[in-house]
Amino acid sequence: xxxxxxxxxxxxxxxxxxxxxxxxxxxxxxxxxxxxxxxxxxxxxxxxxxxxxxxxxxxxxxxxxxxxxxxxxxxxxxxxxxxxxxxxxxxxxxxxxxxxxxxxxxxxxxxxxxxxxxxxxxxxxxxxxxxxxxxxxxxxxxxxxxxxxxxxxxxxxxxxxxxxxxxxxxxxxxxxxxxxxxxxxxxxxxxxxxxxxxxxxxxxxxxxxxxxxxxxxxxxxx
Numbered sequence: 001x002x003x004x005x006x007x008x009x010x011x012x013x014x015x016x017x018x019x020x021x022x023x024x025x026x027x028x029x030x031x032x033x034x035x036x037x038x039x040x041x042x043x044x045x046x047x048x049x050x051x052x053x054x055x056x057x058x059x060x061x062x063x064x065x066x067x068x069x070x071x072x073x074x075x076x077x078x079x080x081x082x083x084x085x086x087x088x089x090x091x092x093x094x095x096x097x098x099x100x101x102x103x104x105x106x107x108x109x110x111x112x113x114x115x116x117x118x119x120x121x122x123x124x125x126x127x128x129x130x131x132x133x134x135x136x137x138x139x140x141x142x143x144x145x146x147x148x149x150x151x152x153x154x155x156x157x158x159x160x161x162x163x164x165x166x167x168x169x170x171x172x173x174x175x176x177x178x179x180x181x182x183x184x185x186x187x188x189x190x191x192x193x194x195x196x197x198x199x200x201x202x203x204x205x206x207x208x209x210x211x212x213x214x215x216x217x218x219x220x221x222x
Contacts, residue, residue, distance in 0.1 A: 021151050023066045024095040031100025034093055038085055039101075047101040048108070052161040059106030063151035065098035068188070077188040078181075109157040112220025113213070120217030123210060133205045136214065139198070144221040156221035164215040167203050171211070174204030 036045050039057075043049050047058025057065065071077035073086045073094060086094065113120075122128075125142060127135035136155075140146055144156035155163065169186035172179055174196065179185065190197035206214075 021063045021067050023062055023098065024092060026062075026092075026095040026099030028096070028100045028103050030093075031096030031098070034089070034097050035100050038089075039097065042081075043101070046104045049159065052159040053165065054159070055162045056107035056158055057101040058104035060102055060154055061146050061148050061151055062098050062102035063148065064146070064153040065102055066095055067151055069094040069098060071188045076193065077186065078183045080183060106154070107157050109222040110160055110216075110219030113216040116213040116216060117220075120213040123214060124217055128205075131205050133210070134202050136202075136218075144218055155218045158219060160215040160219040163218055164211050167206060167211045167215065170197075170199045170203035171206055173197075174200035174202075 035043075035047075042051060042054045043057045047056055047060070049056050068077060069086055069089075070091070072079065072082045073089070073091075075083060089097070123133065124136045124144075126137075127133040136144070139150070139152045140155050141152075144154065146152045146154035166186060169184065170189075171177075173185035173187045177185075187197060187200060189199045
């Protein structure tokens with residue numbers, strides 16, 4: 001329980017990256033215009049991406065969406081494409097876009113892999129104490145629907161390819177791997193810049209097989 005409470009505190013951030021998330025009052029109609037002109041090519045006009053490498057956004061937690069956009073804008077979450085896309089957007093624009101996508105219908109469900117479902121279920125719900133792996137359900141819920149108040153994202157039905165990529169980025173940061181670019185690490189869930197976040201800590205324990213079966217499993221949860 002203490003670890004779960006710690007996880008919740010580690011993932012709260014805002015424009016300053018350190019304070020609690022407060023999403024400004026947003027205009028869904030304004031957000032729709034921005035989303036369809038700036039974001040739709042990768043994420044779809046209603047937040048359903050046809051590209052497995054890009055995340056679905058429709059129906060996602062508004063706090064989480066806003067936090068990610070803010071971190072891209074601040075350069076705390078590294079991705080050249082996303083950073084260039086939000087460079088000209090104001091904080092209000094970010095709130096409007098987050099509000100728009102969060103108001104859309106949730107994305108669909110993937111197919112998963114029946115062959116690894118049992119092992120993945122065990123890892124997702126209960127982790128692996130022998131290796132120090134904490135179960136994903138503690139923060140993201142047993143149905144992978146996330147936690148609105150803590151801004152933990154909805155994961156169920158997300159593209160398996162995207163999930164796998166993010167887990168590998170968190171793992172690289174958690175292991176402090178010797179890599180060529182900061183874009184190959186994901187560190188934006190830490191409470192303070194430079195600290196190890198919960199996702200980095202958890203992902204550092206995951207093997208390639210763990211990531212593969214978890215990604216397939218999560219994509220099929222609904």
